[in-house]
Amino acid sequence: MLKKAAVTVLSLSLAFTLFGCDKQKLSATEASPQMITIAHVQGTTSVPINPQKVVVFNPATLDTMDALGIKIAAVPQTSVHFPAFLQKYAESDYVNVGGLFEPNYEALSNLKPDLIIAGGRANDAYDKLSEIAPTISLAVDNHDFIDSLTLRTEQLGEIFDKQAEAEKQITQFKQKIAAVKARASDQGTALIILINGGKMSAYGPGSRFGFIYDELGFKPATKLAESGTHGNIVNAEFLLNVNPDWLFVLDRDSAIGNNQALSAKQVLDNPLIHKTKVWQDNKIVYLDSSALYIAGGLQTYNQLLDQINQVLGQQ
């Protein structure tokens, strides 16, 4: 008796499943694109392959997508200072979908995107964005920078059918890192600081700007505690005491387009810093803050590598 019932249930459900399949197949012939499953920072999402209307919130991902030549429909433009090489996304050719932290949901709903790439500063908006369209977050893990950036680039290649281009760029990028690393690893210690409003904070390995220690082989000039996105507060005396061989400086005010504020150069121009090795040997490197601070994808790091390669070449 029981067996008979089980068979009935099984065959019935099988029939329904087949029926369901049939229906799906029917609609697929109309328009439905193929799907691919992407594992990302905020979960696993099924996204269409080669989506047409793509919204990108995270400038770091935008940076890499631009490098791969992917077509983008909309980006946040409200109070966003794109670095020079991404400046074209500030034009009206692209739909403005709000700010980096706060999407404009009305604009998004009107747009009816096929895919939203969020993450980074738009992390908290993930749930709401997911209701509008499949949303993924391809942020890069600073603790495992190269592998993570490689994976994210490959994933973009898969979604947009640009695998060959992605592989090519990754290979070039890795070669460049290897070349710079070969020159940098005997260059001694380094320290990365951010200057904002006349005050300094330092970053350590594995942090937001830890790439220089982690991947290029500069030794950290001192042990730095793990910190939030804005680093550890330090002063001029700290720099003199740590006395690194290289000092890499990010100027937050210039990163956000506030070029006239008390600049990092002015802050560092003081009698204590004049005593440091980096000041005397002219080994203070002002990084392209606007790219590193706002973006931070493939092109940013390519340019960073070029800059470091150049300053190392001058030595």
Next chain:
Amino acid sequence: MRSAYLYLGIGILIVLSTISLFTGISHLSLATLWSDEEMRDILLISRVPRTLALLLAGSAMSVAGLIMQLLTQNRFVEPSIAGTTQSASLGLLVVMVLAPSAPMIVKMLIASLFAMAGTLLFMLILRKIVLKSALMVPLVGIMLGGVISAITVFAAMYYDLLQSLGAWINGGDFSGVIQGRYELLWLVGGLTLFACWVADRFTVAGLGREFAINVGLNYRQVMLLGLSVIAIISGIVIVVVGALPFLGLIVPNLVSLVMGDNIRKTLPWVCLVGGGLVLLCDIIGRIIRYPFEIPASTILGVFGAMIFLCLLINQSRYAKH
């Protein structure tokens, strides 16, 4: 007897200052200080300016709080509660937008002018409304401050200066103080001395408008004088080091609990305790996450909130005296 305590207080302040001079990243030792040029430079370029800045800013903000309390005849007022600090921030933002590369002295002047306007507005509002309870005064101040800082935050957002403004104002942080970056604070020190010199007039003004006029005080002039002192002190301190929360509130109250209300006698104590408290907070901030720093204002906020709560809880007992 009183003067013995004052010497004790000065002694404690000297000890704290010495600790501050010898607390930092590089090791300084007294024995080799004068023979080692490196050490001497660190002491003179970094440690001495920082310690002086702490003392000057701490004592000045406490004195500004005390004068404000006398002029409003209310114990729960200080520049950051009466819209003064917020107006100074607005002034600073205006300079950052219109003339970002202006020298410190211009920033300070504009910030002080705005602080003055904000404080005057607060005083005018106080004169217009009928106060049924002493707590209404700080409430009015907090509301006015809220409105002004809302304008500031909106404008800062509009011009994309929110984080830069935050770094300037919320700092209350002495990590950037070295030789050449704090000298404006000497002006604040001068104003504090000036306040001590005319202290009696503030005491009389603190007894109320009618009384002051009856004993022949030019009430309007004294009010204006007091307001200018408060505004300039707040303007300079916010431009050089950032806001120091609670200081102007708790220090005068603590001192008056022990010493009474004759400000000619209490002013030196207010300077002493204010300077010492900020010094202590900064030393703690430098030590607990060594070799990194925690802003003095953060530590001050923790202590200040606790002391303020104690004062509020004891208020009924204290008000009866």
